[in-house]
Amino acid sequence: MTRNTRTPAxxxxxxxxxxxEQAVVYEARQILLRHLNQNPxxxxxxxxxxxxxxxxxGDVERFHVLYLDRRNRLISDECLAIGTVDxxxxxxxxREA
Numbered sequence: 666m667t668r669n670t671r672t673p674a675x676x677x678x679x680x681x682x683x684x685x686e687q688a689v690v691y692e693a694r695q696i697l698l699r700h701l702n703q704n705p706x707x708x709x710x711x712x713x714x715x716x717x718x719x720x721x722x723g724d725v726e727r728f729h730v731l732y733l734d735r736r737n738r739l740i741s742d743e744c745l746a747i748g749t750v751d752x753x754x755x756x757x758x759x760r761e762a
Contacts, residue, residue: 694719707737 682690697719707713713731720742721729728746733739 705739707731707733707739 705712705716707716716731716739717729721727725747726749727744730743730745731739732741732743
């Protein structure tokens with residue numbers, strides 16, 4: 666009878682790029698950011714993930730609020746906190762009819 670044993674989780678190693686690869690990645694990000702800065706439309710979950718991967722992702726933890734209009738176009742991207750967050754309070758905006 667064999668037992669299932671778990672192997673300890675290994676930490677993901679950061680990717681290491683050559684100087685040339687880093688320059689190419691930087692230029693590609695700049696091109697995409699110029700495109701996204703023209704009020705991108707975030708109509709799907711994948712579009713939101715792509716936007717965040719290009720604009721918000723970084724070495725430190727950050728909490729952002731994305732303000733959208735009724736057509737899901739980005740109005741503003743505000744960084745509310747930087748660093749490790751132990752807890753946070755986020756309240757929805759209430760509309761008065």
